[in-house]
């Protein structure tokens with residue numbers, strides 16, 4: 549029996565790792581998106597209804613940079629949903645180290661006991677940012693997560709097969725989780741009227757992003773595509789779902805740029821117009837540490853650190 553607090557009582561479930569046979573056509577997870585208006589980010593709960601097991605993807609720890617206040621409202625809303633649906637959390641997954649919000653992975657692990665995972669190239673991101681923050685002692689070894697996923701790795705959420713695609717460009721470590729017929733492509737493609745993600749953060753590359761997008765478009769046409777952000781162009785309602793076929797036919801950046809060279813030119817021109825995300829310097833120091841806030845100082849308070857003229 550699952551209690552009303554089921555989502556918070558998940559200590560017994562261990563991740564099952566193996567090489568499951570991938571049958572995209574048969575495996576259709578229930579996907580629930582949770583839109584975060586302040587950051588335009590989408591968090592997902594991806595459930596296998598046969599076993600009532602789920603994965604949480606890209607959860608947010610709330611942060612108000614004006615007051616310095618942190619909160620767990622967004623993450624708790626995910627746990628409430630998990631509990632209401634009678635689900636248990638099997639994995640807490642990030643697609644990449646986010647530059648615009650704190651990850652709630654560590655908080656959710658504390659609450660559920662479920663393991664955390666991210667792409668194995670996160671160690672490259674850690675190396676890059678430990679230099680930017682001047683933290684010579686920071687262990688850039690990925691030990692802050694329970695599992696580091698390499699290109700092509702497979703695992704299960706309940707009975708759902710998950711396959712990992714390495715999809716860099718937006719960051720050095722970005723990965724896509726293909727869970728049954730659903731691809732969680734994070735910041736590569738956005739919904740078709742919004743084009744693609746930027747590729748100008750430290751370690752970013754428009755050419756790599758192009759190749760990562762080709763890998764996503766090579767999935768079956770009917771694959772559902774779930775994106776990591778939506779910035780509501782023209783003030784429309786937030787959107788986060790499309791398909792590979794619709795992306796190929798209508799994504800504004802893919803329609804405008806048919807070759808790698810055209811895409812790189814378009815992407816780099818747009819990136820030159822974008823200011824750095826509001827929270828990039830706040831977020832990376834937390835997210836490179838698996839979503840852990842800095843340790844409290846002697847007075848019990850936690851402090852962030854910023855490089856000046858460092859980006």
Ligand SMILES: N[C@@H](CCC(=O)N[C@@H](CS)C(=O)NCC(=O)O)C(=O)O
Nearest residue numbers: 647648735745746777824825826827
């Ligand atoms: N205005 C937002 C921008 C955040 C941002 O740069 N988002 C990235 C994804 S992490 C992106 O690809 N943005 C594309 C765009 O703004 O066109 C902020 O300050 O947080």
Ligand SMILES: [Fe+2]
Nearest residue numbers: 646647718735
């Ligand atoms: Fe991002």
